[in-house]
Amino acid sequence: MMKGKKIMLSKEGNYGNWVPxxxxxxxxxxxxxxxxxxxxxxxxxxxxxxxxxxxxxxxxxxxxxxxxxxxxxxxDFNKGDIMGDVHQYLVNHLPWDGKGKLLDIGCGAGALTMRCALTYPEAELTGMDYWGKEWSYAKEQCEKNAKVEKVSDRVSFQKGDAASLDFADETFDAIVSNFVFHEVRTAKDKRDVVREAFRVLKKGGAFALQDMFAQKALYGDMEQFVEELKKAGFQEVHYIGNIEKQDGLVPGYIQTPWMISGAGLIYGIK
The missing domain is CATH 1.10.287 (Helix Hairpins)
Structure with missing residues (x-):
């Protein structure tokens, strides 16, 4: 499937909702x-x-x-599908050829993992999540969705903590994550969760991460963080703040402090 064209997930899948x-x-x-x-x-x-x-x-x-x-x-994925639009926005900014292994950090019900699997038919994917009850997501749910989308032969899921990933350094060729890092309770400094994600990414690997990066109370000055990554040797780093306002991605009535506000995307090549 052509990258950039919106991927439509199967209506038979159970992908939950950001409003539980x-x-x-x-x-x-x-x-x-x-x-x-x-x-x-x-x-x-x-x-x-x-x-x-x-x-x-x-x-x-x-x-x-x-x-x-x-x-x-x-x-709702089968109605307004704003969740799908936000996921597609992330995938469209991932500078990857789809060859190798991809990790989805905080995969929830596996919707972003499935979108990546359908976008990159040659990739091997791993979805990782803590799966708390408050979100009504589960590993079994992810595995059923993978079967529905006919990608279960190259997609696997495992429980884990985004602040302490159970993978060796430079394991993956690409990493993605969507609105997860700010929810990680085991890390006081949310930048540390981002750094942990980069730890398992290979040198030259691609990344696209979305979170509340434009909220300075959580992440401080993101432009300064970008410069820090460049000085650390990253080949390419881009940051887009307030993505909810980009290209009509999120309707105005949802751009509120209690829904989606101060979101951002950081992407590039390590």
């Missing part, structure tokens, strides 16, 4: 509880102040629930 189903269930449950309390206070107990308080809280929570539901629909 469990989160939506809790929010809808909260709406119901507040609605019941408001009715009880107003119609049964006839106490105005508590009814007003729960009523206002209901309006606020319901508005936020509907907003998150809209975001979930937009992210």
């Amino acid at each position: 189903a469990n989160m939506m269930k809790l929010m809808w449950a909260g709406d119901i509880v507040l609605a019941v309390l408001t009715i009880v206070f107003a119609a049964v107990l006839k106490v105005a102040v508590p009814a007003w308080i729960t009523g206002v809280l209901l309006v606020i929570l319901l508005a936020y629930t509907l907003y998150m539901w809209r975001c979930r629909e937009a992210f």
Whole structure:
């Protein structure tokens, strides 16, 4: 398949959503509880102040629930497919010929891994993730998706910590990662997680990493970090800040601090 052309994943795959189903269930449950309390206070107990308080809280929570539901629909791979667009943006910036081994750090349900596998039919790929329950992702889910996409013969998955990768130095010819590093709780300095990713990349290997790089509270001055990598001997390093604003990649209503804001892409050749 031609690199640059958007890869469409199978609708039979189960790739989850950046707005987890469990989160939506809790929010809808909260709406119901507040609605019941408001009715009880107003119609049964006839106490105005508590009814007003729960009523206002209901309006606020319901508005936020509907907003998150809209975001979930937009992210869905079979609907708005913004998750697919963001993954494709990363793959399009990976300067690799597809020969050798690729590591997807924090693969989740394997969506980015599958996109890379379909883009690079000669590559051998490894997806790694910690698979916490809060994201409703699992290794078995990834393996089923690989079978659906007919790439299971050259794709494998394993559990691991992005802050301490279980691979030897310079194992991979390419590395990718999408919105994972800022979530790694075992590393206080998120730049250390990026450095750990580079440790397992071969000299001359390609990389494309997306995260909240434009948020200085997490990563500091990324231009300075780029210069640090160049001084360390990297052949080529590029940085694009605020990718959510690039080419209409992410709708304006999703460009919020609690959704996608201050995202960035760093890519090049080690």
